[in-house]
Amino acid sequence: MARGGRARPARAPRATGRGLTCLDCGAALRISREPHRYSLHPKWSITIADAEIRRCPKCGYFEVVIPKPDALHRTIAAEVIRKPAKLTGPEFVFLRAQLRMSGRKLSKVIGVVHESISRWENEVLPVSPPVDRLMRTMVALTIAGERFPVETLSHIEGDAGPLKMVVTVDPKGVWTRAA
Numbered sequence: 001m002a003r004g005g006r007a008r009p010a011r012a013p014r015a016t017g018r019g020l021t022c023l024d025c026g027a028a029l030r031i032s033r034e035p036h037r038y039s040l041h042p043k044w045s046i047t048i049a050d051a052e053i054r055r056c057p058k059c060g061y062f063e064v065v066i067p068k069p070d071a072l073h074r075t076i077a078a079e080v081i082r083k084p085a086k087l088t089g090p091e092f093v094f095l096r097a098q099l100r101m102s103g104r105k106l107s108k109v110i111g112v113v114h115e116s117i118s119r120w121e122n123e124v125l126p127v128s129p130p131v132d133r134l135m136r137t138m139v140a141l142t143i144a145g146e147r148f149p150v151e152t153l154s155h156i157e158g159d160a161g162p163l164k165m166v167v168t169v170d171p172k173g174v175w176t177r178a179a
Contacts, residue, residue: 020054022059025056027058030056031052031053033050033053034051035048035049035050035166036051038072040076041090041162043162046076046163046164046167049167051064051066071173071174074098075175076094076163076165077139078140078143079165080094081140084157084158086132088123088162089127090121092135099139099142103118104117129156132156
């Protein structure tokens with residue numbers, strides 16, 4: 001997001017012999033590494049511990065570099081399916097998106113009417129325990145390279161607050177939960 005709260009489409013800054021330059025004013029961008037709040041849902045607290053931030057000292061424009069966003073989303077999904085509390089509506093929406101399914105398609109896959117998906121996602125009704133476990137299992141099977149301890153499905157109970165996590169990325173673009 002740029003100064004003044006204007007959202008900008010993703011675009012690459014100009015690379016010149018003297019480094020990256022701002023597309024708005026042409027000034028050299030300053031690059032730093034700092035924590036950045038990654039907003040997927042207003043109630044979630046996901047922080048990229050060492051995000052690359054490119055700032056223009058002249059006009060105030062800035063951008064956050066997020067390498068391999070699909071891998072970041074898989075890391076977040078792995079954390080959601082491991083949590084020991086029931087899935088919330090926003091978490092259900094996020095996991096459905098990870099499965100790349102519409103609400104209607106998911107309803108057919110799990111054998112419920114599509115209105116049930118809407119009610120769970122909008123938190124009109126809580127996600128039923130069997131559907132919660134099924135959703136987690138479906139996502140676990142789609143996350144490449146993740147080892148999901150299936151026994152955690154038997155320990156899901158109670159409610160929890162919004163998702164909170166800090167993530168880091170290594171030089172190869174592999175996302176992990178920070179300690």
